[in-house]
Amino acid sequence: PAVNINVKKGRPAAQLHDWAAERAPKLNIPVTALEAYGYAARVAEVVNPNCRLSWTTLAGIGMVESHHGTYRGSTIAPNGDVDPPIRGVVLDGTNGNLRIPDTDKGALDGDATMDRAMGPMQFIPETWRLYGVDANNDGVADPDNIDDAALSAAGYLCFRGKDLATARGWMEALRAYNFSDQYARTVRDWATAYAAGRSL
Numbered sequence: 001p002a003v004n005i006n007v008k009k010g011r012p013a014a015q016l017h018d019w020a021a022e023r024a025p026k027l028n029i030p031v032t033a034l035e036a037y038g039y040a041a042r043v044a045e046v047v048n049p050n051c052r053l054s055w056t057t058l059a060g061i062g063m064v065e066s067h068h069g070t071y072r073g074s075t076i077a078p079n080g081d082v083d084p085p086i087r088g089v090v091l092d093g094t095n096g097n098l099r100i101p102d103t104d105k106g107a108l109d110g111d112a113t114m115d116r117a118m119g120p121m122q123f124i125p126e127t128w129r130l131y132g133v134d135a136n137n138d139g140v141a142d143p144d145n146i147d148d149a150a151l152s153a154a155g156y157l158c159f160r161g162k163d164l165a166t167a168r169g170w171m172e173a174l175r176a177y178n179f180s181d182q183y184a185r186t187v188r189d190w191a192t193a194y195a196a197g198r199s200l
Helices: 012-027 031-047 055-066 125-131 146-161 167-177 181-195
Strands: 087-090 116-118
Touching (some): 031 146, 055 167, 055 181, 167 181
Antiparallel strands (some): 087 116
């Protein structure tokens, strides 16, 4: 679908409403989340055409990380805000998790001792500081907003993977996002299903 990435007012991802509403029921993805993934992929295509990021990769990550912003009863508002905010486990090095001492004094993730992943795409505060962008035109880069999180994920994946249409580029991007081959395989399985027009 044709998408204007330079919308000055309102939520740019809403341009994809018809496209998303038609597909969302079969994919079992909230319409607002699907709009966000589609818009982020379109922006990446315009801003960084060599990246070749597909919306299905973003949707695969969104499913694995937060069930598209609906984990533990969270819901997505029409402006993309996820409420209540989704926070990952304390990253203290236990249970196979990375140990990441606090980087934001708890300002973003609510934990002043250790970092925690935040929002529907599960960014850690330091990565959000580097890659977080405002995608819904509200003037704030918010990790708890599906539009902002999806577009920020697109930028991060493109930066880390370079060309995501190659197996190597795609794996490098996913490993940067979460250093686990099992994680990458699970995202791939979801993305492949979404590309085929279905849910797993």
